[in-house]
Amino acid sequence: MKNIVLTHATVVTMNERREILRDGAVVIEGNKIVDVGKTSEIKKKHKMDVEIKCENKLVLPGFVDCHVHLAQALIRGCADDLSLVSWLKERVHPLQGSYTPKEGELSAKLCCIEMVKSGTTCFVESGMHWRYGFDEIAQVVEKIGIRAALTKKLMNLRGYADFPDTIVESMVEDGEAAMRQNIEMLKKWHGKANNRIHVWFGPRTPGGATVEYYREIAENARKYNTGITIHLAEVKDDIRYMRNEFNMAPMQFMQHCGLVGEHVIYAHGVWMSKKDFKILRDTKGTVCHCPASNLKLASGFAPVPEMLKAGVNVALGCDGGPSDDCYDMIREMKLAAIIHKGRLLDPTVLPAEQVLEMATLNGARATTWGAELGSIEPGKLADLIAVDQHKPHLIPVRNPISNLVYAANGGDVDTVIIDGKIVMQGREMKTMDEQEILERVQEEGLAPDKKLGLNITSSWPVK
Numbered sequence: 457m458k459n460i461v462l463t464h465a466t467v468v469t470m471n472e473r474r475e476i477l478r479d480g481a482v483v484i485e486g487n488k489i490v491d492v493g494k495t496s497e498i499k500k501k502h503k504m505d506v507e508i509k510c511e512n513k514l515v516l517p518g519f520v521d522c523h524v525h526l527a528q529a530l531i532r533g534c535a536d537d538l539s540l541v542s543w544l545k546e547r548v549h550p551l552q553g554s555y556t557p558k559e560g561e562l563s564a565k566l567c568c569i570e571m572v573k574s575g576t577t578c579f580v581e582s583g584m585h586w587r588y589g590f591d592e593i594a595q596v597v598e599k600i601g602i603r604a605a606l607t608k609k610l611m612n613l614r615g616y617a618d619f620p621d622t623i624v625e626s627m628v629e630d631g632e633a634a635m636r637q638n639i640e641m642l643k644k645w646h647g648k649a650n651n652r653i654h655v656w657f658g659p660r661t662p663g664g665a666t667v668e669y670y671r672e673i674a675e676n677a678r679k680y681n682t683g684i685t686i687h688l689a690e691v692k693d694d695i696r697y698m699r700n701e702f703n704m705a706p707m708q709f710m711q712h713c714g715l716v717g718e719h720v721i722y723a724h725g726v727w728m729s730k731k732d733f734k735i736l737r738d739t740k741g742t743v744c745h746c747p748a749s750n751l752k753l754a755s756g757f758a759p760v761p762e763m764l765k766a767g768v769n770v771a772l773g774c775d776g777g778p779s780d781d782c783y784d785m786i787r788e789m790k791l792a793a794i795i796h797k798g799r800l801l802d803p804t805v806l807p808a809e810q811v812l813e814m815a816t817l818n819g820a821r822a823t824t825w826g827a828e829l830g831s832i833e834p835g836k837l838a839d840l841i842a843v844d845q846h847k848p849h850l851i852p853v854r855n856p857i858s859n860l861v862y863a864a865n866g867g868d869v870d871t872v873i874i875d876g877k878i879v880m881q882g883r884e885m886k887t888m889d890e891q892e893i894l895e896r897v898q899e900e901g902l903a904p905d906k907k908l909g910l911n912i913t914s915s916w917p918v919k
């Protein structure tokens with residue numbers, strides 16, 4: 457079998473001892489990492505069919521983005537400076553509600569290219585509407601070579617928390633049909649593309665489904681042995697709703713509905729409290745921290761250092777085009793690392809190393825690939841990236857993890873390997889014609905706005 461060998465790199469292994477190897481090398485055979493060590497030793501032990509020289513590069517596990525809206529890349533910048541409910545009702549839902557599979561596919565292509573180019577090798581989709589075209593989007597993931605848990609949005613009510621009818625008509629789906637489609641897609645796509653594609657369940661936020669419906673989702677996820685992701689406790693309104701309607705904290709409500717377990721990701725968790733931390737830890741659930749989105753929408757500060765201290769698994773996510781507005785996990789890591797220091801007036805919380813764990817190992821653990829991902833060790837899946845450190849903003853290198861988290865950005869990612877295949881090298885996409893996609897987005901990207909007669913632009917005069 458032909459191998460790929462990355463040589464002369466600084467290898468951030470993320471192994472049990474968190475070893476960092478100077479002048480290190482990684483050997484890949486098929487879709488697996490088979491050896492890791494010093495370049496001189498590796499060269500003695502292995503032939504090299506394809507050598508990728510990584511001088512001045514940091515090689516590390518690819519990022520796992522645990523909360524992505526593929527359909528929102530195309531509506532980047534559509535809803536600045538709005539509160540969550542107006543953001544949803546006035547802009548995001550009407551625009552997404554105008555999608556045909558053509559827009560869904562284009563948005564997914566744009567989003568996947570952006571993710572790969574900033575070092576994300578695996579992501580969890582937050583829940584796709586049927587109108588975006590599940591099949592077409594799964595084909596995009598298959599072709600581009602990224603690893604993904606794709607989810608179908610599931611709902612049987614039209615509300616958000618205690619706001620009735622928040623979901624605009626064009627985004628309303630029939631509960632039974634949505635469940636049937638989710639299962640149909642699961643049977644068709646789960647395990648496809650050499651097991652790079654998994655299909656999960658994506659229930660809508662409390663207010664968007666009944667307890668019975670949530671229980672049915674939980675039962676199906678167990679039956680098909682797959683994951684679930686749901687937005688939870690994102691804004692204060694969520695807490696009020698669950699307290700007033702059910703007299704429960706968010707995680708008590710999740711437990712009541714059966715939506716708990718090792719492969720359940722709760723996006724945001726801004727308003728989680730100690731009661732929730734205990735349930736999260738005991739049920740091995742994961743909170744996906746989305747700092748940029750939480751700050752832009754003024755949702756609040758998730759108690760991340762507090763959750764980690766309580767033994768909760770906390771991962772990281774970029775959320776979507778109108779809330780972040782980019783899908784760059786390195787920028788997300790920096791925010792996560794600095795905002796909690798300011799909030800707690802404590803610079804010792806969330807060191808760069810711990811944030812990198814959130815973006816890799818913690819995210820991996822939450823997914824249905826689990827222990828196969830998140831570190832560079834023999835036997836693990838070959839999902840890894842090389843970050844160019846030879847740049848004015850990234851030298852000198854004292855602590856390479858510090859430079860990565862505090863000083864780098866997605867544009868510094870040079871090479872991306874997913875499932876043993878080179879997806880990007882020298883910043884050039886190998887699996888898709890990037891220019892063609894960018895041109896299509898330039899031409900067709902504002903089609904949803906046009907359909908609705910919206911003219912979203914700067915508040916300054918544009919001439």
Ligand SMILES: [Zn+2]
Pocket residue numbers: 523525582687723775776
């Ligand atoms: Zn979201």
